[in-house]
Amino acid sequence: MSGLPYLDAADVARLVPVARAVQLLEDALRAGLDPERTPQRPVVALPAGQLLLMPAAAGRYAGVKAATVAPGNPARGLPRVQGTYLLYDGETLAPLAAMDGSALTSLRTPAVSxxxxxxxxxxxxxxxxxxxxxxxxxxxxxxxxxxxxxxxxxxxxxxxxxxxxxxxxxxxxxxxxxxxxxxxxxxxxxxxxxxxxxxxxxxxxxxxxxxxxxxxxxxxxxxxxxxxxxxxxxxxxxxxxxxxxxxxxxxxxxxxxxxxxxxxxxxxxxxxxxxxxxxxxxxxxxxxxxxxxxxxxxxxxxMAWQDLVVAAAAYEAWHEET
Missing domain, CATH: 3.40.50.720 (NAD(P)-binding Rossmann-like Domain)
Incomplete structure (x- = not known):
């Protein structure tokens, strides 16, 4: 397979069911992940809204989500929150996969709650x-x-x-x-x-x-x-x-x-x-x-650590399928 694999919204939802996401987040915390050590995300004001950059590293992986918040989008029939996630190897920092950042947000936020x-x-x-x-x-x-x-x-x-x-x-x-x-x-x-x-x-x-x-x-x-x-x-x-x-x-x-x-x-x-x-x-x-x-x-x-935990699990599940 050539090129960086891309996991779309359907892939993310299929590869990591919400019950699994809840358990993954708990397991990560029990294994010693410290939420306080997650880097603070910069929030950049844009004419149409905000750009949020959310980096994190833990275990075998690193990653970053670039998310946008556009308050005017719902009136256009578009999502208010959009984004893309990039997952990297934690040791070499080589890119492993890109995935739908909005799907990650829609999954991990309810799972955290x-x-x-x-x-x-x-x-x-x-x-x-x-x-x-x-x-x-x-x-x-x-x-x-x-x-x-x-x-x-x-x-x-x-x-x-x-x-x-x-x-x-x-x-x-x-x-x-x-x-x-x-x-x-x-x-x-x-x-x-x-x-x-x-x-x-x-x-x-x-x-x-x-x-x-x-x-x-x-x-x-x-x-x-x-x-x-x-x-x-x-x-x-x-x-x-x-x-x-x-x-x-x-x-x-x-x-x-x-x-x-x-x-x-x-x-x-x-x-x-x-x-x-x-x-x-x-x-x-x-x-x-x-x-x-x-x-x-x-x-x-x-927080970015939540995206990373779920993104890593989605990538591993995808890798097992291919």
């Missing part, structure tokens, strides 16, 4: 509220089904048609579903949204919101909240009250303190301090995080 939920949420957590109707929201439904016995999904989205379609996809999985076509607690049908949030075991936020999506006081003690929609220090999906009374786990303290508005904004207001972060994913997996009586929060911004 599912890994956190596996260690944070009650074993019988089955009532899920999802904010958002995009690829990440759908990926989280699929991933969370692998770690918890989901029974009911309430989906909150801005667009009534997309929200209804998303709910129909959930129903096709055999889940009881409710569609709420209002993404802000200040807009239509807030009472239904409030009841859904108050009764949920799991709440997942996969949006481009820059302000809190709901009143954090509604979240019951013991519920688990995942927020992955923002990687900017001045944007958040959760309010400071929820963060303050929750056990908060982040992917890495270094990444959260650079990018996670969900924790940085409460810190800037004096609501919490850095000591409020209970631990990172490695701490959680190792049992070094003790959940308090209140809610549990996992805040993710996306």
């Amino acid at each position: 599912a890994l956190a939920v596996r260690h944070l949420a009650a074993p019988d957590a089955g009532d899920l509220v999802v904010f958002g109707t995009g690829p990440q929201a759908w990926g989280h439904v699929l991933a969370l089904r692998e770690v918890r016995p989901l029974r009911r999904v309430t989906v909150a989205g801005r667009d009534p048609d997309r929200t209804a379609a998303f709910a129909a996809r959930c129903a096709a999985l055999g889940l009881e579903t409710t569609a709420l076509s209002a993404l802000s607690a200040l807009t239509a049908r807030p009472s239904e949204q409030a009841r859904a949030v108050a009764g949920a075991d799991l709440i997942v936020c996969c949006t481009t919101a820059r302000e809190p999506l709901f009143d954090g006081g509604l979240v019951r003690d013991g519920a688990t909240v995942v927020a992955i929609g923002s990687h900017e220090p001045d944007a958040r999906e959760l309010d400071g009250g929820l963060v303050a009374r929750a056990t908060v786990v982040v992917e890495a303290r270094s990444a959260a303190l650079a990018e996670a508005g969900d924790v940085l904004i409460p810190m800037s207001h004096g609501t919490i301090t850095t000591r409020h972060l209970a631990g990172n994913l490695a701490d959680l997996i190792a049992g070094r995080v003790t959940a308090g009586a209140g809610p549990r929060v996992f805040k993710g911004t996306g």
